[in-house]
Amino acid sequence: MMSVEQIRKNVISCTKCELCKTRKNAVPGKGNSNADVMFVGEAPGRSEDERGEPFVGAAGKILSKFLGRAGISRDNVYITNVVKCRPPDNRVPKTEEREACREYLAEELAAIKPKIVCVLGNTAFGSVLGGSEITKYRGKTARKDGQLYFITVHPAATIYNSGLVEVLDGDIAKMFSLIRELKSGGNIKADIEYS
Ligand code: URA
Ligand code: SF4
Secondary structure (H helix, E strand, O other), rough: OOOOOHHHHHOOOOOOOOOOHOOOOOOOEEEOOOOEEEEEEEOOOOOHOOOOOOOOOOHHHHHHHHHHOOOOOOOHHHEOOOOOOOHHOOOOHHHHHHHHHHHHHHHHHHHEEEEEEEEEEHHHHHHOOOOOOHHHOOOOOOEEEEEEEEEEEOOOHHHHHHHHHHHHHHHHHHHHHHHHHOOOOOOOOOOEEOO
């Protein structure tokens, strides 16, 4: 199995899709390699591309704020994206880019073995679980290949839809309460089972 450090190195020098031509910096996942939860967003934006770190711009500030309200520090979680390089003008990553980048997400999962993967927004929901209609499925758990997932909205969505602030707050609180339940030996019946 590959270490998080090795995955990082491979991402930083990756040229497997055309996003490598327009990026300033590739953005590998970052955080605690023993994390209980791995957050998966869509793709790096401008600030992330500048700094080579995930969720450090506006969306990142919002994510940190929601984590803080749940009493969780960013140092205790692992944060990554479906694609590790910024799409030009922040367009949605193309299917071939997601496919090219998929192995890194799989390697991150294998290295970190989180208790739960938190899927942030529709792009991650589509790429990771093949889902759509995030507003219908958010707040739910899913199980796929033995891995437990929690589905919620993207933090950036709360900028344009203030009604989602309460929704994301509630979802994050619910997810961490599920993690506490798991850690005390409880069993979670997933809302959605993928074969
Ligand atoms: N939005 C994302 O989905 N990921 C980031 O890293 C930053 C913003
Ligand atoms: Fe490689 Fe992923 Fe960046 Fe494409 S987006 S160049 S596959 S790291």
